[in-house]
Amino acid sequence: MPELPEVETVVRGLCERLPGKRILAVRFGKTDFIDDPAGIERDLPGSRIAAVRRHGKFIVVELEAREAPGSVAALIVHLGMTGQLTVTDPHAPIALHTHAFFALDDGRELRYTDSRRFGKIRLARNDSAGSGLDALGVDPLETTEAEFASRIRARQARIKALLLDQHVLRGMGNIYADESLWRARIHPKRLGSSLKDREIRELYRGVQRVLHQAIRLRGSSISDYVDADGERGDFQRMHKAYGREGKRCFRCGWLIRRIIVAGRSSHFCPHCQRMGGRSVARPSHRKRHVQARVR
DNA sequence: CTTACGGCCTGGGTGC
DNA sequence: TGCACCCAGGCCGTAA
Numbered sequence: 001m002p003e004l005p006e007v008e009t010v011v012r013g014l015c016e017r018l019p020g021k022r023i024l025a026v027r028f029g030k031t032d033f034i035d036d037p038a039g040i041e042r043d044l045p046g047s048r049i050a051a052v053r054r055h056g057k058f059i060v061v062e063l064e065a066r067e068a069p070g071s072v073a074a075l076i077v078h079l080g081m082t083g084q085l086t087v088t089d090p091h092a093p094i095a096l097h098t099h100a101f102f103a104l105d106d107g108r109e110l111r112y113t114d115s116r117r118f119g120k121i122r123l124a125r126n127d128s129a130g131s132g133l134d135a136l137g138v139d140p141l142e143t144t145e146a147e148f149a150s151r152i153r154a155r156q157a158r159i160k161a162l163l164l165d166q167h168v169l170r171g172m173g174n175i176y177a178d179e180s181l182w183r184a185r186i187h188p189k190r191l192g193s194s195l196k197d198r199e200i201r202e203l204y205r206g207v208q209r210v211l212h213q214a215i216r217l218r219g220s221s222i223s224d225y226v227d228a229d230g231e232r233g234d235f236q237r238m239h240k241a242y243g244r245e246g247k248r249c250f251r252c253g254w255l256i257r258r259i260i261v262a263g264r265s266s267h268f269c270p271h272c273q274r275m276g277g278r279s280v281a282r283p284s285h286r287k288r289h290v291q292a293r294v295r
Numbered sequence: 296c297t298t299a300c301g302g303c304c305t306g307g308g309t310g311c
Numbered sequence: 312t313g314c315a316c317c318c319a320g321g322c323c324g325t326a327a
Contacts, residue, residue: 003320033304057321081321082305097305116304118321157298166322173320222320223307242320263300265318 002079004140004171005214006225006233007057010085013228014052017087018061022048022105029099033080033114035122043072044102044123055133056170059085060124069127076133080118082224086111115224136170140207143169148207149200152192159195159203160188161262172207175220175242178267180206182241187273188259188266213238241267 002010026044031037047063054060061075077085084095090109100112100121112121138147151168152159162168163177172180181188183206186199195203219225219233222243226232236243240250244267245258254271 006320078321081319114304115306116319116321118304120322155297161298164321175320220320225320262298264321 002057002083002219002225003173003176004054004057004211005176005235006219006227007054007059007079007171008215009219009227009233010079011052011054011059014059014061014085014087017108017228018049018052018104018110020049021108022046023102023110024105025101025103027101027103030117031099033117033119033121034100035120040075040121040123044075047072054171056136056139056166057173058133060133066126071126072123073126074124076120076122076124077112078120080114080116080120082116083112083114083119084224084226084230085228086113086226086230087228088230136166137168138170140169140171141211145201145204148204149197152195152200152203155192157192158188158261159186159190159192160264160266162192163207164262164264169207171211174264174266175222175239176207176210176214178242179210179240181273182206182268183210185272187275188261188268189275241269243267 023044023046026041028034028037028041034040049061050064051062052059053062057078059077059079061077063072063074077083079085087108087110090103090107095113097115098111098113099117102110104110112119137151152162155162159181160177163172163180164174178188180203184199184203186195186203214220214235217233217235217238218227218231220235220239221232222236241256244256247256248254249256249269249272252269252271254269256267257270258265258267260266
């Protein structure tokens with residue numbers, strides 16, 4: 001579920017509650033998605049939380065520095081498809097598929113729930129050579145248009161695949177890739193290397209606009225997604241392409257199609273987003289008029 | 296190096 | 312009501 005805007009929303013919620021708190025105890029349910037659960041249960045209790053930040057789709061709970069080499073530095077959580085990280089009253093009913101409990105010294109509890117267990121939980125330690133997070137690409141909200149352009153144009157892969165590749169950009173997922181491509185009027189099967197300057201610029205702007213707007217609306221809730229307080233997002237109401245197969249394009253009235261690109265379902269408008277890029281001759285007034293009138 | 300594809304796991308929706 | 316089947320916001324390992 002969670003892509004950059006959802007993870008950002010969760011992190012902002014956690015930032016209001018976790019920094020300064022000490023983790024008193026750790027308890028796990030199923031642990032097949034947790035890296036070294038015994039090590040976490042042994043070494044995490046007693047740590048004080050310094051900060052919470054987002055790195056791509058990863059949530060990084062930074063812990064106050066301790067001297068000993070090998071001591072814990074951060075708790076790293078990835079929500080996968082169905083992960084939820086919430087701060088609750090420890091006596092609140094336990095949702096199905098809740099597999100991690102972190103007792104806090106303010107009497108609250110941090111819980112991780114994940115029905116499909118595609119998520120990940122692991123500990124970063126002081127001495128370990130990199131947490132693995134540094135291998136990821138640039139954050140789409142922090143990168144420049146020039147950097148964005150060079151990363152996209154260097155590649156032969158389809159633009160949809162590139163947007164989803166966390167080593168190119170970190171944080172984009174299927175929903176925001178489709179939404180960004182719709183806004184930039186680019187077909188998902190176009191090759192990165194084939195994009196014209198103008199298309200790259202529109203895609204860069206489309207990505208930023210979509211992500212900023214989604215963050216403002218606290219993310220998209222299709223099924224499972226909730227923030228740190230268990231609240232759903234609102235951006236799903238603003239989707240223009242994702243999940244709209246068979247519905248009218250808001251720009252031209254054509255029917256939105258769904259095809260498989262890079263193994264993922266991709267929603268796009270076959271009229272606004274063409275393989276050849278924008279046609280030399282823009283659609284005639286007459287044609288546009290006819291199409292746009294259809295409700 | 297690239298790209299494509301199956302698999303991981305559970306649940307929800309649909310059609311028979 | 313039951314059941315088979317398809318689909319799902321992500322990512323990793325393998326194969327070509």
